[in-house]
Amino acid sequence: MIVGVPKEIKAGENRVAMVPAGVEQLVQQGHRVLVEKGAGVGSGFSDLAYRAAGATLVGDPDKLWAEAEMVVKVKEPIAVEYPRIKPEHVIFTYFHFAASEELTKTLLESGAVSIAYETVQLPTRELPLLTPMSEVAGRMAIQEGAKYLEKLFGGRGILLGGVPGVPSAEVAVLGGGVVGTHAAKMAAGLGARVVILDISLHRLRYLEDVMPANVSLVYSNRPNILEAVTRADLVVGAVLLPGAKAPHLVLREDLKQMKDGSVIVDVAVDQGGCVETARPTTHEDPTYVVDGVIHYCVANMPGAVPHTSTLALTNATFPYALKLADDGWEKACREDRPLALGVNMVGRKVTCRGVAEAFDLECTPIEEVLGIA
DSSP, X not given: OEEEEOOOOSTTOOOOSOOHHHHHHHHHTTOEEEEXXXXXXXXXXXXXXXXXXXXXXXXXXXXXXXXXXXXXXXXXXXXXXXXXXXXXXXXXXXXXGGGXXXXXXXHHHHTOEEEEGGGOOOTTOOOTTTHHHHHHHHHHHHHHHHHXXXXXXXXXXXXXXXXXXXXXXXXXXXXXXXXXXXHHHHHHHXXXXXXXXXXXXXXXXXXXXXXXXXXXXXXXXXXXXXXXXXXXXXXXXXXXXXXXXXXXXXXXXXXXXXXXXXXXXXXXXXXXXXXXXXXXXXXXXXXXXXXXXXXXXXXXXXXXXXXXXXXXXXXXXHHHHHHHHHHHHHHHHHHOHHHHTTEEEETTEEOXXXXXXXXXXXXXXXXXXXXXX
């Protein structure tokens, strides 16, 4: 198979979808790998390293897309890439379709096979290709939140962990999944007082056992959310419904009850955001203010630490990419149920229920497409 690895061109995105070690293994398996020149530079991988691994370096992205059978990316295609997509393509990347009707309709009309990292799901319900970036984003949420609480950046002028004799900051984490867990650990480690809200009592019991004493666990409902966010100096949105649009847990009207100079970091913005006033921002222009509350809503947070993020991501994605290249997407998905759940679109059919429901589209189960009972 001819595998294409284009350079990421979304604003502030420095990750790359495959490292030289992955290229080398694909080439050893008999595949041809096209890597756009400069694709790995932002993550610390030179063109020379890719060439040494056996890649064919391509200077023109149009040429790469035209020749590739499978395109492996980090982030969803953006407008300039839409004309490059062909019905014959298998595209393997983060899509987050439910957050963008334009992207959804464009990929649907293209007829390409769209396999989304974020909906590959194990029988345990773990999302193995989303987990590493959720870990990074959860930790970064506290790092960025702490920065924007500084007066220099418009915040309340609060040190997250406080000092002896001065109270530490209060942090509310909406969601106790991977993002929320890593955010809470980071905040608690810095000395903040943390509350995690989640709707799963099973998850709350687990977190009660593993979290330090300065982390409280609270069942997530409307009154408890409102109390937590109005007390908080920093709110982290960490809600995820696989493949679907995130629900709005913090409403516009709630901001008026929050502290001036408090900060919201909505990690769920990739899926539409769990804060009603959230809209995607970039690393170049990461924040905006609504009703005195600073919003940090960068849609590709791990792109700010690309070396760490690329290694963490490709450790998880490469085995699936290799399987797709070796067996073709249909055979690979028939034999690997978690990978099959990653297929969001095939030949102008939506196969992910969350995406279909987000835009009132018909959903064709992937089992029907693959002819699986």
